[in-house]
Amino acid sequence: MTHQRPGILSPLVWSTVSSIGTQALAFVTFAILARLLGAATFGLVAMAALVIDLLLVISGAGINEAVVQRRALDECDADTAFWANLACGMLFTLLTIAIAPLVSLLFGQPDLTPVTMALAAIFTITPLGAIHTARLTRDLRFRSVAIRNLVAALAGAAVGLPMALLGFGVWALVAQRIAFAGALVLAVWASYPWWPRMRFRRQTCAEMIRFGGYLGLSRTLNQLNIRCAELISGALIGPVAVAFIRAGSRVMEVLNQITYTPFQQVSMPVLARAVHGEAEHGGTALRESYLQLSRLSSFLMFPAFLGCVTIADEIVALVFGPGWEPVADAIRIFACAVVASQMNNLIIGALAATGESRQVLSWTTLQIVAGIAAAALAARWGWQAMLMTGVARGYLILPYGFHLLRTHTGITLREVIASLRPALSSSCLMAAIVLPGVQYCESRMSEPAILALWLPIAAVIYFGAFAAQDRTVFVQLRRLAKARKACAAA
Numbered sequence: 129m130t131h132q133r134p135g136i137l138s139p140l141v142w143s144t145v146s147s148i149g150t151q152a153l154a155f156v157t158f159a160i161l162a163r164l165l166g167a168a169t170f171g172l173v174a175m176a177a178l179v180i181d182l183l184l185v186i187s188g189a190g191i192n193e194a195v196v197q198r199r200a201l202d203e204c205d206a207d208t209a210f211w212a213n214l215a216c217g218m219l220f221t222l223l224t225i226a227i228a229p230l231v232s233l234l235f236g237q238p239d240l241t242p243v244t245m246a247l248a249a250i251f252t253i254t255p256l257g258a259i260h261t262a263r264l265t266r267d268l269r270f271r272s273v274a275i276r277n278l279v280a281a282l283a284g285a286a287v288g289l290p291m292a293l294l295g296f297g298v299w300a301l302v303a304q305r306i307a308f309a310g311a312l313v314l315a316v317w318a319s320y321p322w323w324p325r326m327r328f329r330r331q332t333c334a335e336m337i338r339f340g341g342y343l344g345l346s347r348t349l350n351q352l353n354i355r356c357a358e359l360i361s362g363a364l365i366g367p368v369a370v371a372f373i374r375a376g377s378r379v380m381e382v383l384n385q386i387t388y389t390p391f392q393q394v395s396m397p398v399l400a401r402a403v404h405g406e407a408e409h410g411g412t413a414l415r416e417s418y419l420q421l422s423r424l425s426s427f428l429m430f431p432a433f434l435g436c437v438t439i440a441d442e443i444v445a446l447v448f449g450p451g452w453e454p455v456a457d458a459i460r461i462f463a464c465a466v467v468a469s470q471m472n473n474l475i476i477g478a479l480a481a482t483g484e485s486r487q488v489l490s491w492t493t494l495q496i497v498a499g500i501a502a503a504a505l506a507a508r509w510g511w512q513a514m515l516m517t518g519v520a521r522g523y524l525i526l527p528y529g530f531h532l533l534r535t536h537t538g539i540t541l542r543e544v545i546a547s548l549r550p551a552l553s554s555s556c557l558m559a560a561i562v563l564p565g566v567q568y569c570e571s572r573m574s575e576p577a578i579l580a581l582w583l584p585i586a587a588v589i590y591f592g593a594f595a596a597q598d599r600t601v602f603v604q605l606r607r608l609a610k611a612r613k614a615c616a617a618a
Contacts, residue, residue, distance in 0.1 A: 153281040155382045157288060159447045161301065162375065164292045167451060171367025173301040174374040175235050176243040178358050180224070180250060186348040187220040187251050191259075191336050203325070208332045210259045210324040217255035224248035235362045239298070246302050250309045257313035260320045276315040283311030345489055349496040356496070356503045357514040369511045375448060376458025383436065387428035388470060399481035415539055418478055419547045425470055426551035427601050431590045433466035434555040438563040439582070442575040461515040467552065468522035471544065475529045478537050487532050494525055550601075554593035562586045 162170060191213045228244040261276070288304025296303070352359070355377075361369040399417055436443065440456040440463075448455060472495075479488045502517035530541045562582055569578050595602065 152382075153278070153285060155378070157281075157285040157304070158378055161288060161292050161304075162448050162452070165297060165300070167368045167371035167375075169298050170301070170374065171362075171369070171371035172237060172239060173243060173298055174358065174370045175237060175362045175367060176231065176240055176247055177305065178355055178362070178370075179231050179244060180247045182348055182351050182355070183220055183224060184251065184254065185351050186345060187216050187255075191216075204327050204329050205332050206259060206263065206322070207324045207327040208329045209262070209336060210255075211326075211328055212333050212336070213255040213258050214252075217251045217253075220251040221248045224251060235367075237367065243298060243302060246299075247305060249306055253306070253309045253313060257316040259324070260316040260322060261312075263322070264316070264320055276312060276319060279315040280308045280311040284308035347492070349489075349492040352496050352500070354518075356500050357511060357518060360500075360503050360507055360514060361511045364507050365511060372452070372454045373458055373511055373515070375452060375455045376462055379436070379443060379447070379455075379459050380433070380462040383432045384429075384469075387432050388425050388473065399478055414478070414481075414537055415543070418474065418537070418539055419543060421477075422470075422474055422544060422547040423551075423598075423601060425474070426548045427594070429466055429470050430548075430551040430555040431558060431586070433463045434559045435562070435586055436460070436463045438559055438566050438586075439579060441570070442566075442578055445575045446579075457512050458515060461512065461519060465519040465522050467548070468519075468526055471526060471548075472522065472529060475533050478533060478539070482536050487536060491529055491532055494528060495521070498525060550594050550597040553597070554590050557593050558586050558590040561589055 191209050225245050225248050228241045228248070231244050232238050232240040257276075284304045284307050287307035288300050291300035291303055358370050358373050358377075361373060399414060399421075437460050440459040441453075443459065444452055444456045476488055476491065479491070498521045499518055502521050503514040506513040506517045530544070533539050533544075534541070562585065565585070566578060566582055569581065573581070
């Protein structure tokens with residue numbers, strides 16, 4: 129069978145549409161709910177959601193990823209994956225209900241028990257559409273994924289906002305998350321009308337869990353690593369600290385979804401196709417695809433995140449309003465982790481695409497052990513110190529990640545750094561010029577006026593500096609625009 133050269137730009141178009149549209153709507157909803165409900169209510173739900181999000185990654189045993197990565201997938205394989213995924217989800221629903229009192233005890237918040245029990249329904253709802261989504265992803269059909277995500281975001285907003293206005297408090301947030309999960313399932317079934325049959329192949333299930341189990345566990349550990357500051361803050365400080373951290377991370381998630389998630393969503397299927405077609409392309413397909421993903425993602429990510437360092441106060445004032453000022457500290461700290469985060473995510477994608485799920489697990493295990501240890505030691509100095517240790521840890525463990533990358537793919541550190549250099553140097557120059565200007569204007573202009581003045585200046589500085597170093601990205605972006613038109617026509 130002849131493998132086509134894996135394309136990046138075409139599926140990237142609809143992945144980007146999905147991320148921008150979904151995140152814009154979700155973030156607006158988040159900001160409105162934050163203003164309506166306050167930090168204490170948000171912090172309470174964030175504690176329960178933290179547990180749900182951690183368990184949700186592992187509940188599927190990595191079966192979704194195994195479906196995407198599998199070289200050949202017949203209908204019996206898909207049926208097996210569906211029923212195995214659903215069984216795992218139902219098991220985790222029962223498990224979460226059982227441990228809900230322990231979650232309340234851990235955080236010292238009795239009101240967490242009913243909230244955690246209610247959110248446990250997500251474990252049963254999500255698997256109903258997970259394999260449909262995995263098959264769409266496998267086929268690079270990101271238009272359908274984009275529509276699904278937008279519909280779910282609308283459904284979540286349509287349920288959560290009216291309930292908040294009517295005074296339902298914490299239950300408005302709970303209902304929003306459940307409505308989002310349910311709408312995801314309905315939308316993906318509508319866009320991909322595949323009905324699983326009552327078939328189950330033990331060998332296929334074992335193979336998928338053998339591959340996906342390591343990957344699912346590693347992603348759970350990665351989530352724990354990312355959110356260990358929330359976990360420790362919830363246990364030692366209280367829900368308000370959790371709310372500040374969560375709000376800051378939510379701003380970063382929006383930027384991440386817009387700038388990197390489109391690449392993350394396509395990285396594994398694209399790199400997996402590159403691996404499958406290596407022999408036909410002289411052994412260069414994986415290297416070229418990886419470095420292209422690295423170059424394009426850094427082009428978008430680095431200026432967005434490092435730019436937030438300069439305007440964090442203005443963002444918080446406009447989005448969250450009075451009482452949320454400490455969120456600016458969280459934004460600045462999270463933004464400083466962008467370089468390590470981008471490299472880490474691509475390394476995981478490359479290792480997963482090559483079938484090295486055990487190596488992904490070892491990589492993320494190292495991160496979580498180092499992250500939790502550092503955060504626990506820094507807890508006495510407050511949640512800001514915990515976040516800073518997480519940033520430092522991200523950079524300190526990267527050498528091991530590059531060792532794994534070179535060992536299993538042949539891609540060298542020098543090649544990766546070369547792909548990042550134009551975006552990183554241009555972003556640093558932009559921040560160095562814009563930050564003093566913003567600080568000078570803070571006592572003289574309103575927040576909207578500051579943003580209106582300095583955002584265009586920042587864009588000119590960044591694009592000008594980037595173009596002086598590398599114009600190939602702009603050529604690729606023109607190809608992206610053409611691919612977008614082609615997708616729209618299709």
